[in-house]
Amino acid sequence: MTDKPQGDKPEIRYVNLYEPEAKIYTRKISGFYQRVRRYSGIPLVALFVLLPWISINGRPAVWLDMAHQQFHFLSITFWPQDLMLLAWLFIIAAYALFTVSTVFGRVWCGFTCPQTIWTLIFIVLEDLCEGDRNKRIKLDKQSWNAEKILRKSSKHFLWLLVALFTGITFVGYFVPAPELVRGLLPSIQADGNWGLTLGGWPIFFVVLCTGMTYLNAGWMREQVCKYMCPYSRFQAAMYDKDTIYVQYDTARGEQRGPRKPNEDYKARGLGDCTDCYWCVQVCPVNIDIRNGTQWECINCGLCVDACDSVMDKMGYARGLVRFTSETQLTTGKYRIIRPKTIAYAVAMLVMVVAFSYRLSIREPLGVDVVRDRSAHLFRLDGDDIQNVYTVKINNMDQQEHTFVVDVKGEFPFRVVNARQVHVKSGEVYSLPVRVAVPKAQLKGEENTITITATSVENGLSASEDSTFMGPSHD
Numbered sequence: 001m002t003d004k005p006q007g008d009k010p011e012i013r014y015v016n017l018y019e020p021e022a023k024i025y026t027r028k029i030s031g032f033y034q035r036v037r038r039y040s041g042i043p044l045v046a047l048f049v050l051l052p053w054i055s056i057n058g059r060p061a062v063w064l065d066m067a068h069q070q071f072h073f074l075s076i077t078f079w080p081q082d083l084m085l086l087a088w089l090f091i092i093a094a095y096a097l098f099t100v101s102t103v104f105g106r107v108w109c110g111f112t113c114p115q116t117i118w119t120l121i122f123i124v125l126e127d128l129c130e131g132d133r134n135k136r137i138k139l140d141k142q143s144w145n146a147e148k149i150l151r152k153s154s155k156h157f158l159w160l161l162v163a164l165f166t167g168i169t170f171v172g173y174f175v176p177a178p179e180l181v182r183g184l185l186p187s188i189q190a191d192g193n194w195g196l197t198l199g200g201w202p203i204f205f206v207v208l209c210t211g212m213t214y215l216n217a218g219w220m221r222e223q224v225c226k227y228m229c230p231y232s233r234f235q236a237a238m239y240d241k242d243t244i245y246v247q248y249d250t251a252r253g254e255q256r257g258p259r260k261p262n263e264d265y266k267a268r269g270l271g272d273c274t275d276c277y278w279c280v281q282v283c284p285v286n287i288d289i290r291n292g293t294q295w296e297c298i299n300c301g302l303c304v305d306a307c308d309s310v311m312d313k314m315g316y317a318r319g320l321v322r323f324t325s326e327t328q329l330t331t332g333k334y335r336i337i338r339p340k341t342i343a344y345a346v347a348m349l350v351m352v353v354a355f356s357y358r359l360s361i362r363e364p365l366g367v368d369v370v371r372d373r374s375a376h377l378f379r380l381d382g383d384d385i386q387n388v389y390t391v392k393i394n395n396m397d398q399q400e401h402t403f404v405v406d407v408k409g410e411f412p413f414r415v416v417n418a419r420q421v422h423v424k425s426g427e428v429y430s431l432p433v434r435v436a437v438p439k440a441q442l443k444g445e446e447n448t449i450t451i452t453a454t455s456v457e458n459g460l461s462a463s464e465d466s467t468f469m470g471p472s473h474d
Contacts, residue, residue: 023140024222026123027133027281031305037110041117053173057398064174068426072284076359079396079426081366088355095348101238102341105245109231110300118166118217119284122159129155133281159218160210167209175202189402222285222409225298232295241326242335245299248279248290248321249329256290261314272320276310279321281302289321299323365401365462366394377469384436386416387468391431393453395423401455405433409468410448413437420456435468440469 054061056075063072071078071086078086097108109116130136130151139148152375157327163390172180175198183198184206216224225232239245253273259265280288282302287294289303307321328334372388379386402422407413423429435449447470451461 003443016034017443024115024284024286025133025137025281026284026302027278027306028127029278029282029306029309031301031303031308033301034306037116037120037300039331040111042118044112045117045121049169050167052177060173060176062173063176065259066174066372070426077364077396077398079394081396082362085355085358085362088351088358092230092348092355094352095351096342098238098347099344100242101235101339102243102344103336104299105239105243106231106235106297106299109225109229109298113298114152115216116298117228117301118162118282119221121162122217122221123284125158125162126155129158131341156218159214163210164206164216166213167206167211170209171202171206174205175357180206190216209298222296225285235295239293239342242338244323244325244328244334244336245293246289246297246301246304246321247293247324247326247329248273249288249319249324251329253320272311272314272316274310274314278306282306353366363460363462364395364397365453365455365460366392366396367451367462367464368394369451369464369466370393371466371469378471380439381436383439385439385442385470386434386436389433389435389451389466391433391451393421393431394421395425395429397460398425400424401457403429403430403453403455406452407433407435408446408452409437409440410441411437411447413449413468437468437470439471445470445472 051062052060056072059072061072061074063070065072069080071082089124095168100107126136130139139151142148150435155367168180168184170178175183180198180202183202214372220228255271256273256275256277257265257268258274260269279290280286280303282305283289283299284302285296285298287296289297301323304323305323308318311318311320325334368391370390370392374389379388391405393405395401395403400422402420404420405415405418407415414437416436421429421431435451447468448465449468450463450465452461454461
């Protein structure tokens, strides 16, 4: 509420600080960029659906096994100890996004983002059940009858079907897909009753993912892109005058105005824009690209295809709305290679090389040696000096192994009562180890030793240095 003086009496004016979003009715359009979206989206959706069903070495090709803290990706298994490698992967993905965005703007959002692809699927189903834009507007305005109930219920049924399929597929990355599907089908239990063999948590997450897909792609749509996605907020830091994104050619289009196809519109002082609003009607985030660059724009190219179709009908040249840069609009030249793109590309390349090298030298065995701090600095046992350690053997191999622990150093160190230990795949085995050395042969209070765990099956080994404490020789 604001008070505006008007003579002796203030004028009271109420301002609504929240206005609900008006429903967007997108117009169906075809064109070059929509074919690109279709042909780039179909392989991504197919990959998303098929990966949980592809088996490599008896397990899913991509499997986030939370119970055993393993991430299987093709023939590679990542463990909690490989967290740095996963962090590098995210950094590489970030630099790739920065590089592409600096050159082509938000093409990720417009062509390959899951939110965009699933929203497009839901819009196709909406068109199938309710018709194109004008029919949907008319259907929403008319009172409820048998036709409206049938069309609306059919749309929501198909939406829920796709959302359920998406939820099952997504959870299939955490629970093996065949096991998940079998668990969701009712079967006879041990007590003779019908029921589900799947536990409660997988069912919960299937329902959760189904609901979120139905909500995001069916109802929220552009609100996810405009208010929930952080990318739209920091994209301005990556844009510059040479970034290629959807723009309206103001010099060519203004002044706007309707006209007949064969009319000499230039004599009336009009530009090429017919002010048909098709670019607005096809926009999934409901913006007018003619008003300049806006942070809501996802660079999907729908307005480009819409404008090109109108230009074709009017007999005008295409490109009134097109993917271009500010530099190209003013000088007619593109400048893709520039310091910013080179810097992003080099940073990404360096990270890829570092990640590849670290992955190539990665061993499927880890050893962590911790000296027992609760004990004395050392122990005397007859003529020997002993230190106690805890050796953690992390078997990151896909096979079980039997390990033997050995110690080396400058003096004749040995493991007291050495024994072999059997470590399962993915297990971290903690082994107490007592290291001894003859007192007469030890020199110095601190000595470096190397403790090694070696597989008796194939010689796989890993080691770590530690400190052996002895008495002072003063």
